[in-house]
Amino acid sequence: MSRSIARMLTLWLAVLPALASPPAEPAGAAARGHEEAPAEAAASSALRLTLAEAIARAREQSPRIAQLRALETAAGAGLDGARAQRQPSVDLTAGYTRYSNVPEFTQPPPSGQTIFPNIPNNWRSRLGVTAPIYTGRRIENGIESAAHEREGAARDVETGLDDLVLETTSAYWSLVTAGESARVLKEALTAFDAHLADARNRERFGMAARNEVLAVEVERDRADLFRLEADNAVEVAHANLIRLLGLAPGFRVEAAEPLVAPDVLPEDLEKLVQSALAARPERGALGARLAAAEARTAAQRAFRSPQVNASAAYDYANPNSRILPPEAEWNATWNVGVGLSFNVFDGGRTSAAVAQSAAQADAIRRQIDDLDRRIRFDVTARALDVRTALGAVDVASRSFVSATENRRVSSDRYKAGTGLSSELLDAEAGALRAGLDRTAMLARLRVALASLDRAAGR
Numbered sequence: 001m002s003r004s005i006a007r008m009l010t011l012w013l014a015v016l017p018a019l020a021s022p023p024a025e026p027a028g029a030a031a032r033g034h035e036e037a038p039a040e041a042a043a044s045s046a047l048r049l050t051l052a053e054a055i056a057r058a059r060e061q062s063p064r065i066a067q068l069r070a071l072e073t074a075a076g077a078g079l080d081g082a083r084a085q086r087q088p089s090v091d092l093t094a095g096y097t098r099y100s101n102v103p104e105f106t107q108p109p110p111s112g113q114t115i116f117p118n119i120p121n122n123w124r125s126r127l128g129v130t131a132p133i134y135t136g137r138r139i140e141n142g143i144e145s146a147a148h149e150r151e152g153a154a155r156d157v158e159t160g161l162d163d164l165v166l167e168t169t170s171a172y173w174s175l176v177t178a179g180e181s182a183r184v185l186k187e188a189l190t191a192f193d194a195h196l197a198d199a200r201n202r203e204r205f206g207m208a209a210r211n212e213v214l215a216v217e218v219e220r221d222r223a224d225l226f227r228l229e230a231d232n233a234v235e236v237a238h239a240n241l242i243r244l245l246g247l248a249p250g251f252r253v254e255a256a257e258p259l260v261a262p263d264v265l266p267e268d269l270e271k272l273v274q275s276a277l278a279a280r281p282e283r284g285a286l287g288a289r290l291a292a293a294e295a296r297t298a299a300q301r302a303f304r305s306p307q308v309n310a311s312a313a314y315d316y317a318n319p320n321s322r323i324l325p326p327e328a329e330w331n332a333t334w335n336v337g338v339g340l341s342f343n344v345f346d347g348g349r350t351s352a353a354v355a356q357s358a359a360q361a362d363a364i365r366r367q368i369d370d371l372d373r374r375i376r377f378d379v380t381a382r383a384l385d386v387r388t389a390l391g392a393v394d395v396a397s398r399s400f401v402s403a404t405e406n407r408r409v410s411s412d413r414y415k416a417g418t419g420l421s422s423e424l425l426d427a428e429a430g431a432l433r434a435g436l437d438r439t440a441m442l443a444r445l446r447v448a449l450a451s452l453d454r455a456a457g458r
Contacts, residue, residue: 045250045251045252046251046252046253046254047247047251047252047253047254048253048254048255048256049245049253049254049255049256050256050257051169051172051255051257053256054168054172054241054244054245054253055164055165055168055169057245057246058164058165058167058168058244058245058246059161059164060246061244061245061246062160062164062244062246064160064164065157065160065161065164068153068156068157068160069157071153071156072150072153072154072156072157074153075146075149075150075152075153075154076150076153078146078149078150079143079146079147079149079150081146082139082142082143082145082146082147083143083146085132085139085142085143086132086139086143087131088129088130088131089129089130089131090127090128090129091126091127091128091129091130092125092126092127092128093124093125093126093128094124094125094126095123095124095125096121096122096123096124097122097124098120098121098122099119099120099121099122100120101118101120102118103118104116104117104118113325114325115325116325116326117325117326117327117328119319119326119327119328121318121328122317122318122319123317123318123330124315124316124317124318125315125316125317126313126314126315126316126317127313127314128311128312128313128314129311129312129313130309130310130311131309131310131311132307132308132309133308133309133310133338134305134306134307134308135302135305135307135308136301136302136303136304136305136306136307137298137299137302138299138302138303138305138307141295141296141298141299141302142295142296142299144291144292144295145291145292145293145295145296145299146292147292148288148289148291148292148295149288149289149292151284151285151288152284152285152286152288152289152292153285155281155282155284155285155288156281156282156285158281158284159281159282159285162281162454162457163454164244165450165454166450166451166453166454167244168241168244168245169446169447169450170447170450171237171240171241171244172241172255172257173259173443173446173447173450174237174240174241174443175234175237175238175240175241175253175255176255176257176258176259176443177237177259177439177440177442177443178230178233178234178236178237179234179255180259180439181230181233181436181439181440182227182230182231182233182234184432184435184436184439185223185226185227185230185432185436186227187435188223188428188431188432188435189220189223189224189227191407191428191431192216192219192220192223192428193220195216195220195411195414195421195424195425195428196213196216196217196220198414198415199212199213199216199421200213202421208421212421212422215421215422215425216421216425219425219428219429223432238252238253241253259439259442259443259446260442261393261397261442261445262445262446262449264386264390264445264449267383269379269380269383272379272383272452272456273375273376273379273380275456275457275458276375276376276378276379276455276456276457277372277375277376278457279456279457279458280371280375280457281457282371283368283371283372283375286364286367286368286371287368289364290361290364290365290368293357293360293361293364294361296357296360297354297357297358297361300350300353300354300357301350301354303343303350303353304343304350306340306341306342307340307341307342308338308339308340308341309338309339309341310336310337310338310339311336311337311338311339312334312335312336312337313334313335313336314332314333314334315332315333315334315335316330316331316332317330317331318330318331319331320332320333375455378455379452379455379456381455382448382451382452382454382455382456383452385448385451385452386445386448386449386452388448389441389444389445389448389449390445392441392444392445393438393441393442393444393445395441396434396437396438396440396441396442397438399434399437399438400431400434400435400437400438402434403427403430403431403433403434403435404431404434406427406430406431407424407427407428407430407431409427410423410424410426410427410428411424411427
């Protein structure tokens with residue numbers, strides 16, 4: 001019996017850190033500076049939170065979410081830049097040039113008029129305006145692509161928030177589970193201590209052999225060792241939650257919600273899958289990026305169409321090169337025009353750009369197909385996990401009631417002198433095992449429900 005308890009506790013203590021450990025962040029995720037709340041740190045070192053409050057705080061403090069929001073802002077700036085291409089561009093230039101002296105060109109007598117004077121100082125200024133008239137929808141497709149990229153970035157933020165909710169939920173219940181398991185072990189130690197005191201008294205009066213006392217001492221010491229390991233698991237789970245909430249190391253987080261089985265209503269699996277396909281933000285992000293890639297492909301094709309631009313300019317120069325003969329004085333001239341350009345041959349650059357964009361769009365389509373299959377599997381697996389966890393909680397709860405009653409009866413018989421110490425020891429070990437098992441199953445159900453919500457996009 002003691003060996004089975006040892007194996008079970010060892011397995012539980014190995015699984016708990018895995019539940020508390022955060023998932024790996026994507027490569028290249030930039031870390032933001034740690035934000036602390038000095039006013040809170042000065043006011044108190046304990047923070048009692050419900051799960052909803054912990055999730056809300058994690059959303060505010062997450063560097064990963066801040067990074068994704070910054071990328072969304074960058075995508076919004078890209079959309080503004082794409083829209084700006086529809087606006088006229090205005091250029092203002094000015095300059096001065098000093099030329100070396102040259103011989104003046106004059107007409108021979110009798111007129112003697114200077115045709116090309118020596119003007120070493122040249123001043124010029126120009127105000128020019130260029131506006132697109134027809135681009136083969138190149139600009140419109142560029143705007144559409146940028147808009148879809150911004151939508152994809154917004155969906156990335158939603159994906160990050162959903163992942164953060166699941167991670168925070170798992171960390172929260174890991175802390176509750178570790179604390180509850182430590183409490184169960186402390187209660188078991190109290191029972192072992194009482195049993196050990198009775199066994200020693202019986203040994204003193206010759207009513208029990210030495211091996212009975214040693215057996216109780218061994219089980220008591222073993223439970224004490226597991227209690228120490230459970231306390232360490234509490235600290236690990238607490239440190240993980242502190243990291244997610246962005247709190248200072250001196251804070252202590254207290255979970256305000258008890259570890260009880262929630263009410264779970266049956267759900268249709270196929271409806272869950274369809275809901276997930278429609279609601280999962282990562283699928284929405286891929287859909288937006290597919291639309292962006294298709295718009296980029298259309299924008300690249302537009303370079304094969306004629307490009308028509310309108311232009312206007314105002315020149316104010318000294319001397320003005322459009323006025324003959326040149327004069328060393330300021331003169332103004334202007335011009336307006338329409339330009340047509342057509343890409344006759346570019347060595348295949350446009351075709352290559354179109355092929356590249358089309359291939360990228362096709363790759364995203366394949367990625368969406370793969371994600372749809374993964375979503376269906378994920379929802380199915382998580383729904384089965386919930387079903388299994390519900391059954392496990394039911395069995396563990398009944399086992400806990402049975403083991404608790406068995407320990408009470410064995411204790412009464414032992415105290416009355418009609419029961420053996422070994423029977424009581426087995427009953428106490430069974431109650432400990434049942435208590436830890438029930439705690440682990442309740443935590444498993446909580447995490448399974450959170451995982452199902454994440455998989456279904458809720």
